[in-house]
Amino acid sequence: MTDTAAAAHPTDPFDAEAINAAEGLDHVDPAYAQVLRITTALNLIPLAIAASIFDYLLIRHIDGPYGLITALAWLTAIIMIVSFPSRRMQRWGYKIGEGQLRVARGWLFRTDTIVPFVRVQHIDVGQGPVERLFGLSHLIVHTSGTHNSTVTLPGLRSDLAAAMRETIRRHIQTDFA
Numbered sequence: 073m074t075d076t077a078a079a080a081h082p083t084d085p086f087d088a089e090a091i092n093a094a095e096g097l098d099h100v101d102p103a104y105a106q107v108l109r110i111t112t113a114l115n116l117i118p119l120a121i122a123a124s125i126f127d128y129l130l131i132r133h134i135d136g137p138y139g140l141i142t143a144l145a146w147l148t149a150i151i152m153i154v155s156f157p158s159r160r161m162q163r164w165g166y167k168i169g170e171g172q173l174r175v176a177r178g179w180l181f182r183t184d185t186i187v188p189f190v191r192v193q194h195i196d197v198g199q200g201p202v203e204r205l206f207g208l209s210h211l212i213v214h215t216s217g218t219h220n221s222t223v224t225l226p227g228l229r230s231d232l233a234a235a236m237r238e239t240i241r242r243h244i245q246t247d248f249a
Contacts, residue, residue, distance in 0.1 A: 104227030
């Protein structure tokens with residue numbers, strides 16, 4: 073197999089880095105992994121606490137070994153907080169080209185969305201409190217149509233998200249002028 077063919081078709085179909093590089097996609101900001109880690113923790117820690125309380129209340133009634141449900145809940149939460157966010161972050165790629173935005177995401181079920189600028193209705197740049205801590209934003213592109221009419225690209229530096237919004241806005245003005 074030639075080098076060009078090898079680059080176009082990576083040998084490992086689950087290697088996000090190779091797929092994004094072969095497809096010429098840019099990566100989201102590495103700080104997005106921290107944003108995902110914090111939001112995952114904010115979602116899972118209350119569940120782990122609830123599992124601990126459930127474990128305590130259940131074990132009193134059945135005289136079983138206290139801590140099994142608690143240990144499993146906290147172990148699952150820690151594994152998900154440590155490993156999943158960096159893997160999710162690596163699965164995002166994007167490319168803003170002449171007249172279109174391409175957003176690819178996913179690992180097992182990969183979604184590759186191309187949004188022609190002529191279909192864009194409006195563009196938002198959003199920023200949650202955790203994203204603000206890391207100077208990140210997410211770009212939301214609303215298109216005409218009903219099915220999949222919103223495309224979100226998270227993990228962008230705030231200045232890059234604003235610049236992408238302006239690029240798309242200029243294309244929209246040009247197309248309708």
